[in-house]
Amino acid sequence: MKVAVVVFPGTNCERDTVHVLRALGAEADLVWHRETDLSAFDGAVLPGGFAHGDYLRTGAIARFSPVMDEIVRMAAAGMPVVGICNGFQVLCEAGLLPGALIANRDLAFICKMVDVEVVDTGSVLTAAAMPGQRLRIPLNSYEGNYVLPDGSPRVVLRYVDDPNGSQDGAAAIANDRGNVVGIMPHPERASDALLGSSDGVVLMEGFIASMEVSHA
Amino acid sequence: MKVTVNITRRPEIADPQGTTVRRALVDLGHDAVREVRIDRTIHLEVEGHDSDTVHTQVSRMCEQLLSNPVLEDFEVVVHG
Numbered sequence: 001m002k003v004a005v006v007v008f009p010g011t012n013c014e015r016d017t018v019h020v021l022r023a024l025g026a027e028a029d030l031v032w033h034r035e036t037d038l039s040a041f042d043g044a045v046l047p048g049g050f051a052h053g054d055y056l057r058t059g060a061i062a063r064f065s066p067v068m069d070e071i072v073r074m075a076a077a078g079m080p081v082v083g084i085c086n087g088f089q090v091l092c093e094a095g096l097l098p099g100a101l102i103a104n105r106d107l108a109f110i111c112k113m114v115d116v117e118v119v120d121t122g123s124v125l126t127a128a129a130m131p132g133q134r135l136r137i138p139l140n141s142y143e144g145n146y147v148l149p150d151g152s153p154r155v156v157l158r159y160v161d162d163p164n165g166s167q168d169g170a171a172a173i174a175n176d177r178g179n180v181v182g183i184m185p186h187p188e189r190a191s192d193a194l195l196g197s198s199d200g201v202v203l204m205e206g207f208i209a210s211m212e213v214s215h216a
Numbered sequence: 217m218k219v220t221v222n223i224t225r226r227p228e229i230a231d232p233q234g235t236t237v238r239r240a241l242v243d244l245g246h247d248a249v250r251e252v253r254i255d256r257t258i259h260l261e262v263e264g265h266d267s268d269t270v271h272t273q274v275s276r277m278c279e280q281l282l283s284n285p286v287l288e289d290f291e292v293v294v295h296g
Contacts, residue, residue, distance in 0.1 A: 056281070056282070057284055060281060060284065061281075064281070092286075093284065098286075099286060100284055100286040100287050102229065102230070102287065103232050103233065104232070105230070105232060106232070107232045107233060107236055147229060147286070147287070148286075149226065149228055149229065149286065149287075165230070
């Protein structure tokens with residue numbers, strides 16, 4: 001079981017992500033965005049940062065990076081694919097998740113711990129969590145305001161006190177199948193009590209366990 | 217040929233930047249300002265002689281990359 005942690009030019013959370021996945025017992029490797037063969041991997045994480053400088057729109061250019069054909073293939077095959085923060089924006093631009101992320105309601109860059117509630121455990125990211133469980137995870141974004149103008153998203157994590165104006169208070173959403181998830185706060189930064197919270201661990205563990213299930 | 221692309225946010229999508237600028241204008245005494253929307257203009261220079269062909273090409277670019285259909289509408293203006 002091996003996770004591809006995708007690195008675009010401007011990605012900056014890849015090492016934290018790999019560190020946490022390995023600490024939880026998974027194999028994980030960094031994969032450059034020009035890679036065109038991810039057949040050795042069983043799941044993928046698109047970490048946070050500013051892929052391609054966030055030019056034009058967040059994620060707009062990253063979705064055409066060569067590696068994205070493989071991410072689309074893995075998602076279609078039912079493998080777990082999770083986008084964190086900027087990775088969430090990339091998955092929306094790529095059409096793997098519905099909707100889009102726009103500037104926060106109050107136009108402020110939000111960098112703080114937020115509380116989210118687990119509302120759907122049917123996704124790869126929330127599979128190990130309990131319904132109603134509250135998690136404290138850091139949010140670190142400017143374009144974190146989730147919108148889906150003509151529909152209602154499948155929310156898997158909801159902000160207890162919506163900080164950025166997201167529709168339905170969505171902190172994380174999933175596709176219908178539950179194997180593709182976008183999450184705006186950073187579970188990998190809440191993986192050790194030394195960092196102020198280890199609440200992100202249950203999410204990363206769910207992802208790792210789902211990889212084994214999808215492979216079986 | 218010179219081409220201008222106007223990317224406008226769909227009316228139902230909030231524009232917090234426009235709202236903030238409107239508030240500042242009102243603070244400056246411009247009470248008549250009811251709404252401010254801040255959009256994006258992209259200027260391109262494209263090889264070609266036939267404006268219809270160039271218009272089609274640039275429209276395709278808008279659908280693929282330059283605009284996000286979830287949020288935005290686009291208008292292509294080819295300058296002869």
